[in-house]
Amino acid sequence: MRDSAPSTAPLTEKTDPEGPLQPVRLLVLEGKDQGRSALLERGTAVVGTLPSCQLVLTDDTVSRRHLTIELLGASLRVRDLGSRNGTRYLGARVEVVEVPLGALVCLGRTQLALLPETSSTERVSARTELAGLLGRSLAMRRLFTDIERVAPTGLPVLLQGETGTGKEGIARALHQLSGKEGALRVFDCGAVLPGLLPGALFGHARGAFTGAVAEAPGALEAAHEGTLFLDEVAELPLEAQPAFLRVLETGGFFRLGENVERRVRFRVIAATHQDLQAAVKKGSFREDLYHRLASVVLRAPALRERLEDIPLLAEHFARSLGTSLPLSPASLATLTAYHWPGNVRELRNAVERVVSLGAEAALPRLATSDASRPEDFHATRERVLQAFERGYLEAQLARHKGSAAAAARAAGLARSYFYRLLKTHGLVPRRGKG
Numbered sequence: 001m002r003d004s005a006p007s008t009a010p011l012t013e014k015t016d017p018e019g020p021l022q023p024v025r026l027l028v029l030e031g032k033d034q035g036r037s038a039l040l041e042r043g044t045a046v047v048g049t050l051p052s053c054q055l056v057l058t059d060d061t062v063s064r065r066h067l068t069i070e071l072l073g074a075s076l077r078v079r080d081l082g083s084r085n086g087t088r089y090l091g092a093r094v095e096v097v098e099v100p101l102g103a104l105v106c107l108g109r110t111q112l113a114l115l116p117e118t119s120s121t122e123r124v125s126a127r128t129e130l131a132g133l134l135g136r137s138l139a140m141r142r143l144f145t146d147i148e149r150v151a152p153t154g155l156p157v158l159l160q161g162e163t164g165t166g167k168e169g170i171a172r173a174l175h176q177l178s179g180k181e182g183a184l185r186v187f188d189c190g191a192v193l194p195g196l197l198p199g200a201l202f203g204h205a206r207g208a209f210t211g212a213v214a215e216a217p218g219a220l221e222a223a224h225e226g227t228l229f230l231d232e233v234a235e236l237p238l239e240a241q242p243a244f245l246r247v248l249e250t251g252g253f254f255r256l257g258e259n260v261e262r263r264v265r266f267r268v269i270a271a272t273h274q275d276l277q278a279a280v281k282k283g284s285f286r287e288d289l290y291h292r293l294a295s296v297v298l299r300a301p302a303l304r305e306r307l308e309d310i311p312l313l314a315e316h317f318a319r320s321l322g323t324s325l326p327l328s329p330a331s332l333a334t335l336t337a338y339h340w341p342g343n344v345r346e347l348r349n350a351v352e353r354v355v356s357l358g359a360e361a362a363l364p365r366l367a368t369s370d371a372s373r374p375e376d377f378h379a380t381r382e383r384v385l386q387a388f389e390r391g392y393l394e395a396q397l398a399r400h401k402g403s404a405a406a407a408a409r410a411a412g413l414a415r416s417y418f419y420r421l422l423k424t425h426g427l428v429p430r431r432g433k434g
């Protein structure tokens with residue numbers, strides 16, 4: 001059989017209905033062999049510590065022939081070869097799993113990225129944390145590289161991304177790594193009434209408007225020599241936009257009710273979850289201001305595009321609540337199958353619920369509330385089932401002290417079927433306990 005007896009030479013090329021096979025780079029992101037890589041152009045590659053493998057690793061948590069990776073076209077099939085420490089995908093131990101291009105797979109302590117060769121591997125950072133931002137996924141590692149490159153330039157940055165994806169965190173990281181002496185000043189354009197916004201941004205003189213009993217500086221002055229983070233920038237009223245563009249271009253501005261020009265120097269980072277170019281087309285956002293703000297555009301990826309980050313973030317949030325979060329494979333599968341419309345913020349809330357209510361009470365709400373996810377049914381089903389089966393079998397075996405016969409009885413399954421399931425998941429009942 002081709003998969004169970006992989007050779008080190010490329011195997012027969014497959015024709016795939018989804019198009020020609022594109023080469024994939026197997027790149028070690030974490031572990032003893034970090035940076036080591038191999039190109040898979042066709043067929044199947046074996047990864048392990050034996051010199052005959054296509055990708056040879058020296059990590060002693062990796063087996064001699066640990067797994068195979070088969071090129072299928074738009075996806076890859078990863079098959080564990082009965083390794084000692086197992087193969088993990090999205091936190092769950094897997095035997096055979098079909099993964100998309102760009103997936104991360106763990107072999108013991110080694111983390112392997114399966115990258116389309118066309119995408120630049122040089123942009124992938126080796127770190128999993130940057131200035132308070134956590135991320136293990138490729139999307140976040142690429143973002144880390146971009147942040148490190150852009151931070152010291154002082155260029156305006158436009159952050160785009162859904163709500164809760166961490167745009168403010170990215171702005172803080174850019175500021176922290178910029179070397180600027182001044183502070184980071186957050187100004188949320190959506191949180192101030194449009195009529196009060198110019199005063200809050202530019203400051204005002206005494207008596208500039210009813211209630212202005214004393215003069216006050218605005219956010220611009222507070223950001224002097226630092227960074228102004230303009231959140232929800234699409235909400236900046238059209239009337240305030242020319243004056244704001246002017247301060248970005250010349251550094252000069254007027255407080256409301258004053259005719260003496262003041263000068264400031266700051267870096268601007270703007271963020272929005274809206275399509276700002278569409279707002280330009282619609283006429284609610286000035287095109288010249290858009291171009292000024294969008295010198296560099298960084299995208300904060302949605303959580304469902306970086307499922308590999310979920311275990312890391314969940315543990316982080318649990319730690320910050322002073323506890324730990326041992327998630328069962330089934331809980332992890334629920335978390336990775338969910339659509340996360342509220343992104344990392346919603347994950348943080350879910351972890352809080354798990355910590356106070358327990359996974360059984362908190363997680364089904366996610367599993368049933370996700371009617372909106374239209375895609376990836378088969379992959380999701382496969383993932384959830386695999387993780388559930390394994391978690392269930394492990395728990396039954398543990399409860400019955402390793403006796404497969406007793407566990408099968410308790411589960412209401414035929415013993416032969418139970419054994420087949422154990423074999424599929426690479427689980428071994430305790431010797432003599434059948």
Ligand SMILES: Nc1ncnc2c1ncn2[C@@H]1O[C@H](COP(=O)(O)OP(=O)(O)OP(=O)(O)O)[C@@H](O)[C@H]1O
Pocket residue numbers: 132133134135161162163164165166167168169170231273300344345348
């Ligand atoms: N990569 C990350 N690592 C650690 N924490 C994160 C990360 N991304 C987001 N968070 C956390 O998730 C929460 C939401 O993040 P943040 O407020 O930065 O999102 P946002 O994109 O600015 O949201 P909004 O568009 O609603 O303003 C915060 O508690 C933040 O600390």
